Amino acid sequence: MNTNQDKQDKKQIYNFNKLQKRLRRNVGNAIADFNMIEEGDKVMVCLSGGKDSYALLDILLNLRHNAPVHFDIVAVNLDQKQPGFPEHVLPQYLESIGVDYKIVEENTYGIVKEKIPEGKTTCSLCSRLRRGILYRTATELGATKIALGHHRDDMLETLFLNMFYGGKMKSMPPKLVSDDGKHVVIRPLAYCKEKDLIKYADAKQFPIIPCNLCGSQPNLQRQVIKEMLQTWDRQYPGRIETMFSALQNVTASHLCDPRLFDFKNIRQGSTLAGIEGDIAFDKEEMPNATTTFTPDDDSLILVKEVS
Numbered sequence: 001m002n003t004n005q006d007k008q009d010k011k012q013i014y015n016f017n018k019l020q021k022r023l024r025r026n027v028g029n030a031i032a033d034f035n036m037i038e039e040g041d042k043v044m045v046c047l048s049g050g051k052d053s054y055a056l057l058d059i060l061l062n063l064r065h066n067a068p069v070h071f072d073i074v075a076v077n078l079d080q081k082q083p084g085f086p087e088h089v090l091p092q093y094l095e096s097i098g099v100d101y102k103i104v105e106e107n108t109y110g111i112v113k114e115k116i117p118e119g120k121t122t123c124s125l126c127s128r129l130r131r132g133i134l135y136r137t138a139t140e141l142g143a144t145k146i147a148l149g150h151h152r153d154d155m156l157e158t159l160f161l162n163m164f165y166g167g168k169m170k171s172m173p174p175k176l177v178s179d180d181g182k183h184v185v186i187r188p189l190a191y192c193k194e195k196d197l198i199k200y201a202d203a204k205q206f207p208i209i210p211c212n213l214c215g216s217q218p219n220l221q222r223q224v225i226k227e228m229l230q231t232w233d234r235q236y237p238g239r240i241e242t243m244f245s246a247l248q249n250v251t252a253s254h255l256c257d258p259r260l261f262d263f264k265n266i267r268q269g270s271t272l273a274g275i276e277g278d279i280a281f282d283k284e285e286m287p288n289a290t291t292t293f294t295p296d297d298d299s300l301i302l303v304k305e306v307s
């Protein structure tokens with residue numbers, strides 16, 4: 001009996017160590033690929049009380065021990081005065097792990113409730129207010145980077161949301177600068193899967209604060225996209241990974257945005273055919289395709305007509 005229990009415990013520890021290593025590697029790679037954190041940075045980690053931001057803080061604190069550069073961390077939570085917000089939870093947790101922190105109290109909940117008529121979505125005003133407060137706090141704290149807990153799946157959901165509902169091919173950037181150029185926002189979890197973060201939060205037993213305190217309806221469009229991606233992930237394992245690779249492997253000359261590629265100046269004799277070269281009439285090869293890929297009929301017709 002004991003032996004079985006021992007085996008189970010060992011397996012659990014082994015699995016947790018693997019998960020932790022993977023998350024640290026993912027975060028380390030994202031930081032390196034986008035030069036997110038540099039020598040002497042003060043990183044303000046925005047903590048909402050959700051699993052992702054807890055994991056972000058935990059992993060950054062962990063990575064700091066062996067990081068090739070010195071950087072400081074300060075955790076910040078914005079208490080938006082939503083009814084039922086358990087004010088003691090974050091300070092208790094942050095004190096228990098001995099990290100510098102600041103709780104900013106601003107009644108954005110009250111402002112949103114006052115300005116937005118009942119039944120209308122409150123999120124866009126709420127996030128605008130929150131962003132302004134976080135930028136101001138970063139200045140007050142002398143933070144040089146603002147770290148947010150969005151992960152790979154958030155980025156893919158945003159890509160599809162923008163394509164389906166916004167007519168834009170646009171995701172969440174791993175790193176960006178605020179409009180006034182004063183703040184650099186980073187997303188060190190950009191390479192982390194949500195599934196891993198759920199398991200990590202569970203194993204670490206972070207004191208999660210529910211995210212529905214504002215009473216706002218969940219974003220239904222995002223929910224639809226989330227379910228679509230989860231269904232694909234079940235039916236076609238690997239598709240999510242392939243789609244995320246696509247985000248890192250964009251060929252502007254083979255899309256249709258003249259602001260990104262100078263189509264007008266392509267003429268006979270031009271040498272620049274885009275980084276993919278001239279493959280206008282080639283059959284697309286899909287070496288990493290996770291499902292059976294059938295080229296569309298048009299491309300076959302073109303090949304036939306030309307040959």
Ligand code: SF4
Nearest residue numbers: 122123126127214216
């Ligand atoms: S869900 Fe609530 S707290 Fe979150 S952005 Fe929307 S209104 Fe604000």
